[in-house]
Amino acid sequence: MRIRxxxxxxxVNKLQAFGWPLVIMLLSLTVVLIIxxxxxxxxxxxxxxxxxxxxMNMGMQWNGAIFALLGxxxxxxxxxxxxxxxxxLGLGLTRREFATGTALVFAGNAAFYAVIITIGKVxxxxxxGFGLGIRFFDTHFTGTGExxxxxxxxxxxxxxxxxxxxxxxTAFHRWGQSFLWVFWxxxxxxxxxxxxxxxxxxxxxxxxxxxxxxxxxPWMGVVALLGAVGAAVWLALVRRAQAR
Amino acid sequence: xxxxxxxxxxxxxxxxxxxILDGTYAEDDPVPxxxxxxxxxxxxxxxxxxxxxxxxxxxxxxxxxGIGMFVAPGAREALRQRRRFAFQDQFIAPxxxxxxxxxxxxxxxxxMITKEAVR
Amino acid sequence: MTAxxxxxxxxxxxxxxxxxxxxxxxxEHRIHGxxxxxxxxxxxxxxxxxxxxxxxxxTMEVLGASPVENADVLMQTCFIQExxxxxxxxxxxxxxxxxxxxxxxWDQAFADRLVDEFRLPVKRxxxxxxxxxxxxIGIVVGLASRxxxxxxxxxxxxxxxxxxxxxYDRLLADFSEHPRTVVLSTHHIDEVANxxxxxxxxxxxRVLLDADTDELHHAAMAVSGRAADVDAFLSxxxxxxxxxxxxxxxxxxxARAGDERAAREAGLDVSQVSLQALFVLLTTANxxxxxxxxxxxSATDVATS
Numbered sequence: 001m002r003i004r005x006x007x008x009x010x011x012v013n014k015l016q017a018f019g020w021p022l023v024i025m026l027l028s029l030t031v032v033l034i035i036x037x038x039x040x041x042x043x044x045x046x047x048x049x050x051x052x053x054x055x056m057n058m059g060m061q062w063n064g065a066i067f068a069l070l071g072x073x074x075x076x077x078x079x080x081x082x083x084x085x086x087x088x089l090g091l092g093l094t095r096r097e098f099a100t101g102t103a104l105v106f107a108g109n110a111a112f113y114a115v116i117i118t119i120g121k122v123x124x125x126x127x128x129g130f131g132l133g134i135r136f137f138d139t140h141f142t143g144t145g146e147x148x149x150x151x152x153x154x155x156x157x158x159x160x161x162x163x164x165x166x167x168x169x170t171a172f173h174r175w176g177q178s179f180l181w182v183f184w185x186x187x188x189x190x191x192x193x194x195x196x197x198x199x200x201x202x203x204x205x206x207x208x209x210x211x212x213x214x215x216x217x218p219w220m221g222v223v224a225l226l227g228a229v230g231a232a233v234w235l236a237l238v239r240r241a242q243a244r
Numbered sequence: 245x246x247x248x249x250x251x252x253x254x255x256x257x258x259x260x261x262x263x264i265l266d267g268t269y270a271e272d273d274p275v276p277x278x279x280x281x282x283x284x285x286x287x288x289x290x291x292x293x294x295x296x297x298x299x300x301x302x303x304x305x306x307x308x309x310g311i312g313m314f315v316a317p318g319a320r321e322a323l324r325q326r327r328r329f330a331f332q333d334q335f336i337a338p339x340x341x342x343x344x345x346x347x348x349x350x351x352x353x354x355x356m357i358t359k360e361a362v363r
Numbered sequence: 364m365t366a367x368x369x370x371x372x373x374x375x376x377x378x379x380x381x382x383x384x385x386x387x388x389x390x391e392h393r394i395h396g397x398x399x400x401x402x403x404x405x406x407x408x409x410x411x412x413x414x415x416x417x418x419x420x421x422t423m424e425v426l427g428a429s430p431v432e433n434a435d436v437l438m439q440t441c442f443i444q445e446x447x448x449x450x451x452x453x454x455x456x457x458x459x460x461x462x463x464x465x466x467x468x469w470d471q472a473f474a475d476r477l478v479d480e481f482r483l484p485v486k487r488x489x490x491x492x493x494x495x496x497x498x499x500i501g502i503v504v505g506l507a508s509r510x511x512x513x514x515x516x517x518x519x520x521x522x523x524x525x526x527x528x529x530x531y532d533r534l535l536a537d538f539s540e541h542p543r544t545v546v547l548s549t550h551h552i553d554e555v556a557n558x559x560x561x562x563x564x565x566x567x568x569r570v571l572l573d574a575d576t577d578e579l580h581h582a583a584m585a586v587s588g589r590a591a592d593v594d595a596f597l598s599x600x601x602x603x604x605x606x607x608x609x610x611x612x613x614x615x616x617x618a619r620a621g622d623e624r625a626a627r628e629a630g631l632d633v634s635q636v637s638l639q640a641l642f643v644l645l646t647t648a649n650x651x652x653x654x655x656x657x658x659x660x661s662a663t664d665v666a667t668s
Contacts (some may be wrong), residue, residue: 005461009461012457013453015549086447087461092441093465097434111530242417252577283532286531286532289538291560294577338627
């Protein structure tokens with residue numbers, strides 16, 4: 001199987017493959033550091049330094065700045081099928097070879113960035129938020145627990161989203177607009193039902209709280225399940241995907 | 245460059261024949277290879293090959309295995325004879341037709357030919 | 364060996380029958396021309412033969428086996444299509460690098476020479492290339508791949524006449540040195556007529572003509588002269604086209620042996636019908652026949668004055 005060729009297809013443009021995401025991450029980190037420095041300095045001038053730092057540290061648990069890095073990675077799931085698949089077919093690679101090689105690249109990507117984020121988190125925690133009390137790597141999105149939890153969580157998150165993205169793109173390619181309509185309507189229905197349940201039903205609210213405070217492991221199970229479903233759908237559909 | 249009133253491979257063959265008749269290719273000389281000729285005329289090598297085959301079959305060229313194609317001995321004379329034979333159909337008949345259209349009699353035609361030959 | 368065999372190959376889309384019952388056989392190591400108007404089915408046929416699109420009906424064998432999801436066949440096949448999409452961030456050199464790995468017979472030195480000759484800016488983003496430069500990428504890949512079966516689907520879009528001539532010359536030279544099976548679809552028929560050994564004309568998804576170019580040479584002929592003379596000469600022929608100007612007429616018809624001499628003797632001017640002219644005549648006649656009720660389909664007369 002010409003898996004090496006598929007991998008090469010995804011990585012040949014090395015600057016794009018590894019350079020930009022890291023640069024964007026560093027830029028985003030810099031912005032957060034600057035914000036942190038400003039907050040600390042302003043608060044210190046007002047004599048409020050320690051409290052401001054603590055408050056900022058708490059609030060930044062949900063800091064989505066890390067999505068500057070994760071966003072493009074998520075997009076990769078879509079572009080893999082949208083842009084790389086046609087070229088792979090054009091160069092005579094089979095759908096099986098492409099799926100295998102691309103899945104490998106997804107996993108490799110997820111592992112690489114999971115390691116980087118984990119290292120970042122370890123440093124961040126050890127230095128008390130880079131000396132400024134900010135959070136960038138150590139957020140709920142990436143896991144605020146142990147370093148190995150961050151590693152696993154980030155890996156699963158990235159991989160699953162890539163697989164789901166590939167599945168959605170393949171489905172769209174196959175069924176076009178009608179698929180999108182169905183998808184968004186289904187999503188809207190689910191959100192609506194969920195919200196209605198929250199508002200109208202006490203037991204449901206209780207259930208929602210239970211789910212929300214579900215342990216780390218069950219949540220990982222959910223993410224992994226989504227990824228598995230995405231992979232299954234993607235692989236089932238790609239076998240009959242035609243070049244347009 | 246090639247006469248387009250005939251199939252391409254025939255025109256190719258005739259071009260080689262022309263070269264033999266006017267002395268470009270002397271007897272026992274090699275002729276260009278199929279690929280060389282094809283590249284030169286911008287045609288498919290198979291067509292050039294067909295043209296050569298025609299000439300080999302007609303005894304105008306000989307194939308020396310491993311070396312190439314050469315003008316056969318006596319080819320020039322043989323070609324001359326053959327073309328003389330076709331001369332009447334190819335040139336005389338149309339000449340007479342055109343002359344008839346213009347009202348030139350056979351005798352006038354003969355005069356014209358004699359005058360032109362002297363010039 | 365026969366490089367490609369199809370039997371009743373069809374591709375039906377909901378809106379259109381892109382290909383309908385196509386049965387052809389293409390011999391290896393020849394340059395085959397695939398001609399047809401826009402939408403005739405040329406690209407669809409090539410997409411089917413390279414496994415990019417799935418057939419609705421019929422069978423095909425490419426290099427002895429079905430090409431669908433068949434890496435062994437596909438690595439010996441190169442398909443250069445005018446509508447090839449590339450990833451947004453790709454540069455030409457990225458395509459060349461991946462292609463070099465995908466094709467076992469790739470010749471890097473040849474590719475480098477071609478890049479120079481076509482003046483392809485390999486480090487520029489593909490999004491920023493002109494149509495001609497985009498075509499040049501396809502040409503470099505197609506030629507340097509040395510794939511035993513190479514399809515060129517209108518590979519010259521955007522290329523000027525000089526670059527087109529360069530493509531034909533490089534193709535011919537490489538084909539002579541390293542024979543392979545080439546299938547070339549084109550609208551510039553007269554430019555390549557001398558390169559083609561075998562021609563297939565597709566029209567509305569069906570095969571209209573499938574013949575060696577040598578045979579096609581005397582397939583049709585054009586005569587002109589006094590209308591009465593022309594009509595008399597052609598009284599028992601299939602006339603493909605007839606135009607009239609006053610008392611003069613020109614007609615193109617399916618020729619038989621000896622027709623040329625007979626026509627000249629009848630006082631008519633004779634001229635040859637180029638491959639391109641023949642193509643136009645046949646496809647026009649086919650379209651006109653499709654509009655006529657059945658029963659009057661044997662010959663078509665397009666009279667203009």
